[in-house]
Amino acid sequence: MDPLEDVLALIGVQSSVSAGLVAGGDWAMTFPPPVGVKFVAVRAGSCHLAVQGSTQRHVLAAGDCCLLTRRARFTLASDLSLPTADARTAFAKARSASPGDTARGHTSGSDRGADGGAPADGLARTGTGEEVFILGGSFDFGERAHALLLDALPPVIVVPAASPAARALDWALAQIEHEVRTQPLGAGLVAEHLATVMLVHVLRLHLTQDASDGGALPGLLAGLADPVVATALRALHAHPARAWTVAALAASVGVSRSTLAARFSRALGHGPLEYLTQWRIALAAQQLRAGNRTLASIATAVGYGSESALSTAFKRVLGTSPRAYLALTTG
Structure with missing residues (x-):
């Protein structure tokens, strides 16, 4: 028996992937507290991350991925001192945008919708450029998730691009990016399954790190280490x-x-x-x-x-x- 697999099955992991975020220039965006666990993966460019209630700040570069495990607001920005936009507005526009007739993906300003808002590629946008591309999504769990798993995780788990685990994650993230950008039939379902694969990879990494440094919080992952x-x-x-x-x-x-x-x-x-x-x-x-x-x-x-x-x-x-x-x- 695999206890981690048992627990993930029991608590009912449900993955969802949001529209990709394109950003550039000076920008800052605040996200509402996630219901479960949030993932953020920087595929191009870089940004700063701040989580409400924590004084620690993170710089995420291309190839970096992180999990946010607490119900707390968080901010992604080119500069954390800038005024923030509400992520819900940008992502609502992206959801309402229908796919265009031209190739989807990183579109230019001329590809934006007639109202000047979200382009027809379904990607959320903020700032004035396109040098940053971020994937995001969430994992919703059953009611016993905290006692069985989540309480043992730190508030933020960062997987740097240079780590061996990032190479394993990159395949899943590249496929998620392809589904988000091109939106083929069944894209949402495929991206959700790939996100669950990504979650297991990150939990494996965290388990291995805790085994090597002895810094695990008490919980299932510490036991498995x-x-x-x-x-x-x-x-x-x-x-x-x-x-x-x-x-x-x-x-x-x-x-x-x-x-x-x-x-x-x-x-x-x-x-x-x-x-x-x-x-x-x-x-x-x-x-x-x-x-x-x-x-x-x-x-x-x-x-x-x-x-x-x-x-x-x-x-x-x-x-x-x-x-x-x-x-x-x-x-």
Whole structure:
């Protein structure tokens, strides 16, 4: 079993790719807080990035890519001291523009719409030139995403163009750019799938970096970076209904109980049985939403001997009973 793949499937990653952004000259654009995780990839030129609530500033050059993992406004600009335009206005114009009869892509001023706004290529524009081209999109997740994955990520993850990981990302980003610029049939669907590929590459990179520098925040990725904890996580994900004890799990990994408990706590911030409870409840919540199993069968499938045992654990983790949870999520 692949715990990262399990979690991404469980939390329901939905990717979306926005219109490309063409910019030049003096420009600054502020974006609203993303619902999930935002990605920004600079394909040509360079820009500055500032995220609300952080004093850190980033310079993104051609080939750089970053993930923004918090719900906070952010600004992209040639100069962060400039007055900012609202990104929503520019991207609304791009969405309303229909493809033109001429070749799409970086168009000149003569290709702009009759109202002087967005050109018919569907790209958003700001500033006075065209030397900067930026791809963007977002990843929306299910309600358990923060506890299972996002809380363990830093607010900004930057993948520099010079890094080995950027070369792996470049293929996916080049294909996304092609879909955004040329808009062939099915472009949106293809770009969304490619964006998910890009997300997995960035998470792999972050996992590898954390393993090498020891700077991971507690969470799933930190656990996967520890070979002992990763082996234990694979066992828990493969058999969540098993009556696990710390001793039995440690024996399956080939370490002592105290070693497993210490490494699990250091990597994830809590012990293996606490993680197992969270994972079982996440699985139970998913099966409840699917609506094709009884509560008793769900309890058995995730390792609880009765409905009442599942209900007790469910309420402890999510703060509500399974039936109340189902009523809330199904509206």
